[in-house]
Amino acid sequence: xxxxxxxxxxxxxxxxxxxxxxxxxxxxxxxxxxxxxxxxxxxxxxxxxxxxxxxxxxxxxxxxxxxxxxxxxxxxxxxxxxxxxxxxxxxxxxxxxxxxxxxxxxxxxxxxxxxxxxxxxxxxxxxxxxxxxxxxxxxxxxxxxxxxxxxxxxxxxxxxxxxxxxxxxxxxxxxxxxxxxxxxxxxxxxxxxxxxxxxxxxxxxxxxxxxxxxxxxxxxxxxxxxxxxxxxxxxxxxxxxxxxxxxxxxxxxxxxxxxxxxxxxxxxxxxxxxxxxxxxxxxxxxxxxxxxxxxxxxxxxxxxxxxxxxxxxxxxxxx
Amino acid sequence: xxxxxxxxxxxxxxxxxxxxxxxxxxxxxxxxxxxxxxxxxxxxxxxxxxxxxxxxxxxxxxxxxxxxxxxxxxxxxxxxxxxxxxxxxxxxxxxxxxxxxxxxxxxxxxxxxxxxxxxxxxxxxxxxxxxxxxxxxxxxxxxxxxxxxxxxxxxxxxxxxxxxxxxxxxxxxxxxxxxxxxxxxxxxxxxxxxxxxxxxxxxxxxxxxxxxxxxxxxxxxxxxxxxxxxxxxxxxxxxxxxxxxxxxxxxxxxxxxxxxxxxxxxxxxxxxxxxxxxxxxxxxxxxxxxxxxxxxxxxxxxxxxxxxxxxxxxxxxxxxxxxxxxxxxxxxxxxxxxxxxxxxxxxxxxxxxxxxxxxxxxxxxxxxxxxxxxxxxxxxxxxxxxxxxxxxxxxxxxxxxxxxxxxxxxxxxxxxxxxxxxxxxxxxxxxxxxxxxxxxxxxxxxxxxxxxxxxxxxxxxxxxxxxxxxxxxxxxxxxxxxxxxxxxxxxxxxxxxxxxxxxxxxxxxxxxxxxxxxxxxx
Numbered sequence: 001x002x003x004x005x006x007x008x009x010x011x012x013x014x015x016x017x018x019x020x021x022x023x024x025x026x027x028x029x030x031x032x033x034x035x036x037x038x039x040x041x042x043x044x045x046x047x048x049x050x051x052x053x054x055x056x057x058x059x060x061x062x063x064x065x066x067x068x069x070x071x072x073x074x075x076x077x078x079x080x081x082x083x084x085x086x087x088x089x090x091x092x093x094x095x096x097x098x099x100x101x102x103x104x105x106x107x108x109x110x111x112x113x114x115x116x117x118x119x120x121x122x123x124x125x126x127x128x129x130x131x132x133x134x135x136x137x138x139x140x141x142x143x144x145x146x147x148x149x150x151x152x153x154x155x156x157x158x159x160x161x162x163x164x165x166x167x168x169x170x171x172x173x174x175x176x177x178x179x180x181x182x183x184x185x186x187x188x189x190x191x192x193x194x195x196x197x198x199x200x201x202x203x204x205x206x207x208x209x210x211x212x213x214x215x216x217x218x219x220x221x222x223x224x225x226x227x228x229x230x231x232x233x234x235x236x237x238x239x240x241x242x243x244x245x246x247x248x249x250x251x252x253x254x255x256x257x258x259x260x261x262x263x264x265x266x267x268x269x270x271x272x273x274x275x276x277x278x279x280x281x282x283x284x285x286x287x288x289x290x291x292x293x294x295x296x297x298x299x300x301x302x303x304x305x306x307x308x309x310x311x312x313x314x315x316x317x318x319x
Numbered sequence: 320x321x322x323x324x325x326x327x328x329x330x331x332x333x334x335x336x337x338x339x340x341x342x343x344x345x346x347x348x349x350x351x352x353x354x355x356x357x358x359x360x361x362x363x364x365x366x367x368x369x370x371x372x373x374x375x376x377x378x379x380x381x382x383x384x385x386x387x388x389x390x391x392x393x394x395x396x397x398x399x400x401x402x403x404x405x406x407x408x409x410x411x412x413x414x415x416x417x418x419x420x421x422x423x424x425x426x427x428x429x430x431x432x433x434x435x436x437x438x439x440x441x442x443x444x445x446x447x448x449x450x451x452x453x454x455x456x457x458x459x460x461x462x463x464x465x466x467x468x469x470x471x472x473x474x475x476x477x478x479x480x481x482x483x484x485x486x487x488x489x490x491x492x493x494x495x496x497x498x499x500x501x502x503x504x505x506x507x508x509x510x511x512x513x514x515x516x517x518x519x520x521x522x523x524x525x526x527x528x529x530x531x532x533x534x535x536x537x538x539x540x541x542x543x544x545x546x547x548x549x550x551x552x553x554x555x556x557x558x559x560x561x562x563x564x565x566x567x568x569x570x571x572x573x574x575x576x577x578x579x580x581x582x583x584x585x586x587x588x589x590x591x592x593x594x595x596x597x598x599x600x601x602x603x604x605x606x607x608x609x610x611x612x613x614x615x616x617x618x619x620x621x622x623x624x625x626x627x628x629x630x631x632x633x634x635x636x637x638x639x640x641x642x643x644x645x646x647x648x649x650x651x652x653x654x655x656x657x658x659x660x661x662x663x664x665x666x667x668x669x670x671x672x673x674x675x676x677x678x679x680x681x682x683x684x685x686x687x688x689x690x691x692x693x694x695x696x697x698x699x700x701x702x703x704x705x706x707x708x709x710x711x712x713x714x715x716x717x718x719x720x721x722x723x724x725x726x727x728x729x730x731x732x733x734x735x736x737x738x739x740x741x742x743x744x745x746x747x748x749x750x751x752x753x754x755x756x757x758x759x760x761x762x763x764x765x766x767x768x769x770x771x772x773x774x775x776x777x778x779x780x781x782x783x784x785x786x787x788x789x790x791x792x793x794x795x796x797x798x799x800x801x802x803x804x805x806x807x808x809x810x811x812x813x814x815x816x817x818x819x820x821x822x823x824x825x826x827x828x829x830x831x832x833x834x835x836x837x838x839x840x841x
Contacts, residue, residue, distance in 0.1 A: 032718025047755055053437035056490060086354040087494040096514060160545075168543040171516075172555075267542035269515035282718045 001310065005303070012299045019295045020288065021067065027284055028063025034084045034282040057084050070288060080292070081285035083278075090289035093274060100170060100270035103182065105259050108190040109248075112197055117237075117244070120205025124213060124240075125232060135206075139199035147258040151192045151265040158188055168267040189262040196258065197251060204247055208240040215239075242313050249305025253298045340557065342841060344535040345817065345834075347558040348547045352515045352540045355498030358477040359430065359438050367828045368560075372520050372536070373414075374477035374503030377405060377424065378470055380832060382823050383639060384740035386471045390419065390478055390504065394470060400779055403460040403469065404453070411527040414508040417482045421452035426481035428460075435489035444473055465777045467784060468741055477503060506531045506835040515540055531835035551577060557817050557839070560830060562810040564625050564691075577812045582826040583636040584809040586737035587629050590683065590699065590802040593730050595762040598679060603662040608802050609648040611655035611706040612699060618805055621694050625810075629803035631792045633742045636806065636826055640742040642789045645796035655706045664707070672707035680709040685733040686720040692733060695804070727753070727760045731802070738827065742788040745772045748800055763800040816840040 034057070054060045058069060073079045080090040123132040159167035165188045166172065172181050212218060213236055221235045222228075260272025267273070271290055278286035340346055353366040358374065361367060377391035394405045411419040428450040431438045447469075449461040462469065480502050487495045501509060504527065507520035518538040522531040539556065541547045544566045550556045552574060592599045592608075599605060614628045630648075633641045659672055659679070667673035671680060685696050696712040703710045710731070715723065723729050736747065746757035749772050750764040768791060775787040809826030813819070819837040824830060 030719075032716065032720070032722045034718075049434045049437070049441040050755075052434040053439070056435075056437045056493060082494045086498055087357075087360065087496075088499065093514075167545050169541065169546050172546075269542065273515070273542075280717060 001307075005307065008303050008306070012303070015299060016292070016295055017071075020071070020292055023291045024063060024067040024070065024284075024288060027282070027287060028066065030282075032282060034059065034284070066284070070285070074292075080289040083286050084283045085278075085281055085286075090285045093286060094271065094289055094293060097269065097271045097274045100268060101259060101263065101272060104186050104190055104193070104263070104268065104270060105255060107183070107186055108193040108197075108259070109255070111190055111194040112201055115194070116198055116201035116205055117241075120202045121209050121232065121237060121240070123202065123206040124209030127210065132206075135202055139202045142195050143199035145196055147192065147196050148261045148265050150196060151189065151262050154188050154192050155266070170268045170270075185266075185268070189259075189266045189268065193255065193258050193262060197255060200251065201244070201247065205240070205244055208243040209236065212236045212240040239313075242309060245308045246305045249301040249303070249308070252301035256294055256297065340554070340814075340816075341535070342839065343533070344537050345533045345558060345837070345839060346556045347536060347538045347560060348541050348550060348556050349538055349560055350541060350544065350547065350563075353518075356501040356509065357492075357495075357498030358479070359436060359492055360498060362439050364828060368831055369509075369518060369538070370477055370501065370503075371505065371828070371831060372507040372834065373501045373505045373509055374479075375505045376475045376477055377407075378474035380471075380475070380740060380825070380829055382825065384637065384825070384829075386474070390424075391474060394474070400465045400469075401462050403462070405458045405460065405474070407456040407458065408527060409456055411504050412525050413480050413482075413502055413504050414523045414525065415480075415483075415502055416525070417480065419478070419504050420455045421458045422455075423478055423481045424458045425450050425452050426485055427476065427479040430479060430484065430489070430492070431476055433489050436492050444476075447473060465779070467776050467779055468743060471741060472739075479503075507536060515542065526835070528835060532838040533834070536834070551812055551814070554814065557814040559812045561827070562812060564623060564810075576815055578815060578817070580809070580811040580813070580821075580824055580830070582809045582824065583627065583634065583638075584737070584807045584826045585634055585636040585739065586735055586827075587632070587634045587806050588695075588733075588735040588804045589629065590804065591724075591729075591732045591734050591761045592800075592802060593727060593732075593761055594764065594800075595727065596681075596730060598681070599730070601662050602798050603658040604664070604679075605799050605802065606648070607655040607658040607662075607706065608703065608708065609799060610651045610658065611708070612702045612802070612804075613650040614804060615650060617695070617698055621691065621698060622805065626805040626807055629806050631796050631803065632736075632744060632748075632800065633788070633792055634737055634806040636737075636809070637740065637742065640785070640788055642792040644789075645792050647796075648799075652702075652706050659707060666707050670704065670707060671709045678709060679707065680711070681730040682711045682713050683731045683733065684720060684723060684729040685712060685714050686717045687714045688717075688733075696733065724760050725754055727762060729760075732760075740829075742791070743772070743775060744791075745776055748772060748795070761800060765794065765798050765800075768794050768798070768800075 051060065058066055061069075070081060073081060080094075082089055083093060119135050123135045126132055155167050158164045166185050168185075170182060170185050171178065172185075215236075218231060218236050221231045226235075259270070260275055262268070263270045263272035264276050271293075274286065275290045277283075278290070349365055349368070351363075351365045353361065353369050354363055355361055355366060356370050356373065358366075358370050361370060375390050377389060378386045378394070379389035381387035388408075390408050390411060391405045392408050394403055396403045405424075407419075407421060407424065413419060428447060430436055432441060432444060432447060434441065446463050446466050447460060448463045451459045451461070453459050460469070460473075466473065483502055484492070484495070484497060487497075499512065504523075506523055506526050506528065508523050509518065510521045511517070511519040517540065520536040520538070522534050524530065539550075541550065544563050547556075547559055547562075548566045551559050554576065590608075592605055594600050594605075618624060618626045618628055627635050629635075630643065631641075631645050635641055663674045664672035664679050665674065667678065671678045673679065683696055683699065685692055693712075693714070696714075700710040700712055720732075724732055724734070736744075746752045747759055748763050748765075749757065749759060749769050750766065751757070751769070752759040753762055754760050771787050771791045771794065775784060775791065778784045778787060809830070811830060816839050817837055818840060819833070823833050823836070825832060
């Protein structure tokens with residue numbers, strides 16, 4: 001197992017390198033440069049001062065040279081660089097925003113599981129019932145909805161018409177440290193995110209449960225005279241949760257991507273908000289810092305899923 | 320199940336309205352955070368606002384945008400206005416207790432003007448050749464050429480603390496952390512800052528001008544205008560700076576608990592034409608493009624009547640300089656068509672005019688700036704179509720848009736200018752100021768305008784200077800450098816407990832200028 005983990009972690013390094021290289025190249029080759037400092041008004045700069053500023057930010061070199069400097073600072077000093085916009089360390093900017101995004105993702109995931117697992121199990125147990133068909137239809141219908149569009153619709157209905165929730169933001173005025181207030185602000189985006197990811201989870205849980213229900217040990221449990229409830233939830237579900245655990249790691253990229261867009265739609269000042277703002281301002285160090293962190297999370301999520309799979313199912317061995 | 324969760328959470332949170340505001344704190348709403356509070360690197364509106372709470376310039380902006388003594392008590396110049404002697408206020412300290420002297424002034428200007436520092440506006444002040452201390456409270460400025468803006472703009476830069484920044488090498492100023500922890504001689508000090516959330520300022524007990532009347536200012540960064548409007552209506556805030564048109568319509572007039580401020584702003588919105596292109600070089604085409612645009616309808620419709628149709632390049636917000644007696648362009652599609660005919664553009668097939676087999680067609684470049692901008696583009700497109708000009712609208716993200724503008728790689732561009740308190744437009748209109756030297760991205764060439772602009776920059780006599788800029792407005796109205804659309808309004812709202820002298824209020828970032836004189840009713 002340890003060898004496996006070490007091998008996987010080592011294998012992730014070239015992957016992360018390729019991800020950062022491609023990201024930097026895309027950014028460097030895209031039209032438009034950093035705007036926050038070099039705005040149009042900055043034309044009042046003499047050409048010499050402009051050159052000086054580009055040199056100060058390292059922007060006078062081709063993108064691959066910039067990438068090399070960025071990478072060596074990261075590898076040699078663990079330094080993600082400083083933002084072009086405000087000169088602050090990128091890591092500090094990210095850590096400031098990370099908790100907000102984690103809160104949103106956690107809340108959304110909790111909601112998703114709380115709904116998907118019971119619905120999936122019930123669909124499997126009552127296969128081809130009206131409930132099963134209804135769940136399937138709803139799941140497929142929501143699966144294709146673009147997350148930013150759904151976010152806007154949710155704002156329109158629940159915030160602007162019904163006034164149940166605030167339309168945007170992370171905290172009300174004067175409630176910066178009130179968890180209940182945060183919850184009230186995060187419910188709409190979290191539910192939005194849950195709705196679009198729910199379909200996969202329900203179908204997955206249903207399938208896993210169906211596989212398990214045909215297993216001999218379930219039959220044995222039933223023949224022992226155990227109640228159906230105990231058979232389903234204690235014997236069958238335990239095994240049917242294994243694939244779901246794997247999914248937790250595998251859906252992380254989509255979840256993070258969705259959360260980033262939703263933060264922008266809902267004006268929640270988390271990592272996604274920071275990321276998109278940085279992209280618009282062409283603040284390369286901040287963009288790269290968040291890209292790297294996201295890539296690491298995704299790779300880590302996959303690894304943890306595989307490990308969780310092995311832990312939950314004694315038949316799975318990695319040698 | 321979802322609905323149950325919704326309903327529960329919804330009712331649980333409904334009690335947040337009607338907070339009690341602390342008696343000693345002004346709660347202000349701003350729509351954005353400042354990237355940095357270092358005046359060396361700020362190019363952002365909010366940076367300017369917050370910096371001015373912490374830092375003082377030598378010369379400040381008075382109630383009619385005129386220069387008033389601030390850290391400088393007086394200034395005088397020799398005959399050619401190339402050498403200025405500036406006398407400094409005595410007994411001023413920085414908020415950390417260090418005394419303010421000529422050393423700080425010399426250091427500040429040396430730093431702003433040092434190319435290694437990377438101050439974005441360095442070129443604007445490059446005419447300041449040398450700054451020398453003549454004594455602890457006297458400074459001499461030597462200029463390489465006379466500049467009429469020296470006192471109003473050149474002496475308006477925030478003074479930096481030499482005892483703090485003097486230790487930092489110029490190339491490291493950007494990452495020095497000063498922008499997070501600024502120190503100045505200003506009325507307030509920054510005590511807390513959570514990015515994209517709040518900034519808290521405490522009054523500076525040693526401020527030279529006297530104790531500011533409001534002890535504490537909390538600036539709440541609200542990224543969404545709906546929340547801002549709600550906060551004002553619920554009594555959760557005292558001051559909402561720069562209300563957008565859409566929210567102002569919601570708030571307008573009927574809330575007895577609010578005081579509204581509505582002033583012509585310093586900003587104009589217009590379409591810049593690239594006169595290097597053969598079609599647009601012809602003044603008749605540019606004139607037709609203004610005559611043919613129903614800007615009254617635009618202002619009444621899209622802008623809810625909350626803007627002023629522009630009549631020239633000086634906005635209505637500068638009444639001391641604005642000249643109404645110039646050639647006007649009322650909506651007149653017949654005249655527009657006649658001008659195009661006279662220029663040789665005949666109506667071709669498909670309703671688009673042609674000359675020598677070439678269609679009269681331009682691309683309007685716009686930054687992706689939301690629905691309002693897109694609507695304006697569509698409005699212009701429709702009006703131009705009616706007089707036989709085809710307009711293609713192209714939206715770009717801001718960074719790409721700016722790059723194209725900087726390279727003059729556009730035909731018509733949606734843009735704007737303003738914010739300055741002086742009518743000088745040298746870098747935008749002078750024919751020597753094409754990019755990359757200056758801002759004349761539209762390649763406007765009018766040598767009579769050049770002469771007036773150059774003279775205006777050298778003229779210090781206010782009466783003669785006013786005559787020059789009147790002349791500039793007459794000339795540019797006849798030969799329009801841009802297709803002017805409208806001048807905007809500045810809007811703000813105050814809670815009733817804020818007391819201030821309304822006559823002293825200026826629009827935009829200048830609204831905060833007299834904050835030390837505001838007070839809160841108990």
